[in-house]
């Protein structure tokens with residue numbers, strides 16, 4: 001997978017973009033934006049490309065809220081026709097995902113111009129889409145280049161900046177969950193990526209005060225961290241390093257809101273809340289000494305398969321078959337497998353505690369999120385106490401990954 005994508009972050013990115021296109025002999029562009037992002041950046045990009053006498057077709061997606069669904073995708077594909085273009089995405093996560101998908105399916109490349117440091121998906125391969133009101137992720141492609149225009153990013157809505165910071169804070173728990181999965185469930189792991197990823201995260205957290213001010217230094221640190229995060233996923237070839245129990249909770253809420261026709265929430269805002277909750281689980285783990293865990297696991301039995309399936313059916317309704325397929329490795333555990341897992345957990349408990357120590361306490365995650373003005377309670381996101389508890393209890397069924405939520409569920413820790 002290509003990870004040497006040229007990334008430009010600066011005050012004057014449009015001339016850099018035209019220079020890049022000239023060097024690569026690109027002269028036909030399909031620019032995709034929405035009304036907001038066209039006003040803040042897209043129109044200037046369009047003018048700059050046209051000023052080079054290049055062929056530019058522009059799609060400004062309309063409506064209150066652009067969703068990466070069938071309707072929007074067809075709109076872009078109709079505008080594109082069967083011609084050859086370099087797609088240019090001027091927007092935040094959703095516009096980029098629509099462009100990522102449409103360019104990939106028409107065998108074209110795309111260039112990303114992020115308009116908000118709100119998410120780490122700019123450089124990713126997957127395009128989250130909503131098809132028949134169900135969220136799915138289509139495999140597509142990363143951009144061939146990223147031009148991040150600092151003045152535009154600094155002027156992005158504050159809640160989008162806070163969401164980007166929330167998506168980054170989620171790496172505390174996703175990186176810990178990843179290592180936990182390797183230690184206890186033999187999931188593929190790359191220590192070099194994990195080390196560099198954590199370095200990126202800590203550098204970003206150090207800039208929290210500057211990010212709050214939306215200063216050029218703070219926003220540079222945030223967008224650089226988000227872009228690097230996407231590149232680490234590309235390098236590993238999966239989203240595993242970037243997405244743990246905090247993201248599973250975010251996916252749970254997202255599905256629920258979609259099903260109930262409620263307004264969508266920013267991805268990073270949900271991940272921020274998920275991170276507080278997942279960090280709370282690590283708080284519990286940290287308080288358990290080895291003797292205590294050995295004592296508590298003595299009488300723990302393999303969760304009853306029928307009861308697990310009934311629970312999944314009750315929570316996930318029409319998605320039951322899909323969720324059960326995902327959970328097969330856990331549902332098919334034998335009593336002997338389960339005893340071996342328990343033994344392993346007890347034997348490796350010191351390392352589990354080491355992993356838990358890499359996650360800041362939930363209170364510290366709250367403090368960091370508050371510092372940048374991000375939501376820290378379910379109420380602020382319009383989620384009920386029941387929906388919060390349901391995500392804590394059931395979101396781990398959504399993926400086949402071993403996380404702190406899975407550990408606690410299987411071992412009856414909460």
Ligand SMILES: [Zn+2]
Pocket residue numbers: 120167247267271
């Ligand atoms: Zn994310």
